[in-house]
Amino acid sequence: MSLLAIATLACVALFFYVSFLCGTMxxxxxxxxxxxxxxxxxxxxxxxxxxxxxxxxxFLPSVWLFGYFGNATLAGxxxxxxxxxxxxxHRAYISNPAKRGMxxxxxxxxxxxxxxxxxxxxxxxxxN
Numbered sequence: 001m002s003l004l005a006i007a008t009l010a011c012v013a014l015f016f017y018v019s020f021l022c023g024t025m026x027x028x029x030x031x032x033x034x035x036x037x038x039x040x041x042x043x044x045x046x047x048x049x050x051x052x053x054x055x056x057x058x059f060l061p062s063v064w065l066f067g068y069f070g071n072a073t074l075a076g077x078x079x080x081x082x083x084x085x086x087x088x089x090h091r092a093y094i095s096n097p098a099k100r101g102m103x104x105x106x107x108x109x110x111x112x113x114x115x116x117x118x119x120x121x122x123x124x125x126x127x128n
Contacts, residue, residue: 003076004067010083011060015052018090022049041094048093052086055107062114070121075114082110 025031025045031038036046059082067075085106092100 001067001072004072004079007076007079011056011079014083014087015056018049018052022046044094044097048090055086059111059114062111062118065118066114066121069125070117078110078114082107085110
């Protein structure tokens with residue numbers, strides 16, 4: 001369970017990092033608070049941050065349910081893969097959005113595996 005906890009903290013750290021960069025771009029380009037559109041550089045940072053938040057909403061409950069009811073070590077590994085994939089996704093999105101496909105697949109793949117693991121683990125627990 002420790003690996004899963006550490007990997008979850010890495011997910012939160014990644015979100016802090018991406019949010020900080022988005023705020024930096026907001027200040028750099030003088031995009032007013034409340035506005036979600038600005039120059040392309042800001043837009044890419046903003047969308048990357050929003051996409052990460054959306055991904056975390058699916059991933060975190062799935063990986064924790066899998067870790068609690070199934071295999072905590074495997075869930076922790078999936079969480080580390082998710083963080084790596086989402087970090088690569090962010091880097092691709094801000095440099096060349098067209099190249100974010102493979103990092104997206106890493107992130108969504110780890111999410112899907114965590115969800116399936118949670119579904120099977122919770123289902124098996126419910127049947128006992």
